[in-house]
Amino acid sequence: MTAELAVRGGGQLAGINPLFRLALRRDRIMLPVWVLVLTLMVVSGGSSIEQLYDTPAARAEVAASMSANSSLRSMYGPVFDDSIGALVAWRFGVFAATLAAVMSLIIVIRHTREEEETGRQELLSSAMVGRRAPLTSALLTALVANALVTLFVTGGLAAQGGTGALALGIAVGATGMLFATMAAIVAQLTESARLAKGMTGGVLGLAFLLRAAGDSGVNDGSSVLTWLSPIGWAENMRPYAGERWWVLLLFVAAIAAQAAAAYTLAGRRDIGMGFLPARPGPAEGRLATAGGLAWRLQRGTLLGWTVGFAVAGVVFGGMAEGAADLVGDNEQAKEIFARMGGQEGMTQAFLATMVGMLGMMAALYVVASILRLHSEETSQRAEPLLANRLGRLRWAAGHLVIAFGGAVAIMLVGGLGLAVGYGDGFGAVLGASLVQVPAIWLLGGLAVLLYGALPKAAPAVWGVVGACLLIGWIGPALDLPQSVMNLSPFGHLPKLPGTEMQWAPVLLLTVMAVALTGAGLAALRRRDLLT
Incomplete structure (x- = not known):
């Protein structure tokens, strides 16, 4: 009282100063x-x-x-x-x-x-x-x-x-x-x-x-x-x-x-209510597994990313034929596209550049999906589930399948849209899109490791993803040294389509992603839940 x-x-703005400082x-x-x-x-x-x-x-x-x-x-x-x-x-x-x-x-x-x-x-x-x-x-x-x-x-x-x-x-x-x-x-x-x-x-x-x-x-x-x-x-x-x-x-x-x-x-x-109340669930439960719950929680997000990548792919693909118009006879612009796309031909370099951009954007999806584990834990929705016979690894695996599998799905859809917009090279463009997956998984594995070992520091993975985006976006334009470009996992991938496939970096990134994910899950098994 x-x-x-x-x-x-004090009015309905009482306490604004400490709240603002807290924010x-x-x-x-x-x-x-x-x-x-x-x-x-x-x-x-x-x-x-x-x-x-x-x-x-x-x-x-x-x-x-x-x-x-x-x-x-x-x-x-x-x-x-x-x-x-x-x-x-x-x-x-x-x-x-x-x-x-x-x-x-x-x-x-x-x-x-x-x-x-x-x-x-x-x-x-x-x-x-x-x-x-x-x-x-x-x-x-x-x-x-x-x-x-x-x-x-x-x-x-x-x-x-x-x-x-x-x-x-x-x-x-x-x-x-x-x-x-x-x-x-x-x-x-x-x-x-x-x-x-x-x-x-x-x-x-x-x-x-x-x-x-x-x-x-x-x-x-x-x-x-x-x-x-x-x-x-x-x-x-x-x-x-x-x-x-x-x-x-x-x-x-x-x-x-x-x-x-x-x-x-x-x-x-x-407080806590909204003008659009949540729909009541079914009278009888329909979610029998942890994977089913993860799918129910994340299916809307995956659908949104899939639609977005399809639209972006079609738009980027439609721009491919105009890539030569973008640079004209400017040699410096051609060099930038060659650095980004790994080749001299403007159309192929542009397609490789757009595939790389889709890959870096997909890293945002996989990190957001993995950090859903963190939000479920901090909101104390995970604790009632784990208090029963459901193990931590099974619970986490449901979300990780959606995250890592969803990354493959949206890259396939984005590559398909890119090929449709371009009107040619379906197999080559789809293959180039899948080559981005190991780098995406590596950043996802880092998110799993941070969440499993240092949950309070898990959101810091957004800074890593942002740095990768920044390097990939402005690095070629500023002609940054290759040592700087290699700080991003995307800098190690072959620039497809149009160049020769290199399996060594793809396999190495995949192994590193698996190792990081495994280490994160092992740490999750040992630590206490957040309260």
Whole structure:
């Protein structure tokens, strides 16, 4: 009663300061990593593009080629100008805005719905904490992250023009905040953090597809479909190409409306509940095995990744024939593609590069699926299962089969989509896709080892995966030494299709993955469960 009166006296934001500090402390590793990766991706693009297209004529040629290629427009958006800054905004703006949205939705759901799902929020709310304080601290954390991205992108590209750099930084940060407030709404609707992430991620995927469909049809960014997407708003701020500052009003209006809706919903529900209640299960149990439970828990995620890889494969495959247009006669650009794809022919190098990108993205899936074991344990859902005759290895094996087998499945689907989009080389492209699996499994094995031996440090595997993505993404453009490229398991794989198959690194990575997985399972058998 005393706590309730104190909260009423202090308002529904009582306790916001300690909650905000707690959120920043919990994200002290994750948040800087996200900000660093986003900033490096954009800022490093400025130096690489300046080296690739070092004359106005070269930049004008590549801008004209990109504008004429509908497949490339659907992937990156239209080119609005041929300056270095405009090419950076074209090449990295859409992806930076998308990643900022992913970062923001993860932050907000982590500090709202996940806290309620684990029961921690109920303990905090029993003290002097206002009803809307948790939501406010989550949105403030997302605001800090997006403000840092905006600041660092603006500062990093200021040499190319301060106004354009500011427009690009704001476009990326504003997109992140828009999806942060959207995630805040979804967190009030659902009772599951996993479902909340899936729903918000689905909206983000739809926004990307709307922008891609709109940009593929026209080359001036004026398509109706483009304007229906918040990511389309970001590109239509036109950094370095006669900035449209009035587009920022769309972001402000959407963010304010969604934040107001989230605060309204937060004040009208009980902690732990949602406006979309979970469906009751069947009267009689249908899950007879640990594998069946793992499949039930992870089938939605696997389906989403499968659909995403199919779409991405078709899009990338359709761009293969336009790879030569992407580089034109620029020798430096050809060298970068040769380093990424392992060969001189542009089409084959492009296909090998896209297969490698799909492989690195699949590593995100396998790590997320394996860390589901960690979330099941920390939420104390694993303990009742393991208190019966179910052994730890059988319980873990159900999730690992979904994780490692699912990685094979999505790579096959992605390779099939790539071959369909390209229209040729089905066997070669599918084989190249499967060659990526050992590197994916190696990172999955590392996740198993960390979870089994050092469960509290298990989320650190995301940093390893992020580093591999960063090396694979910008390493060839910056011409990093091979010793640095080899820090990623993907750097050891043969660049297929188009080159000779090398079995030694593939087999070695497979053996290492098996060894790491085995060591992690052995450690899991010996340690105590988290409480």
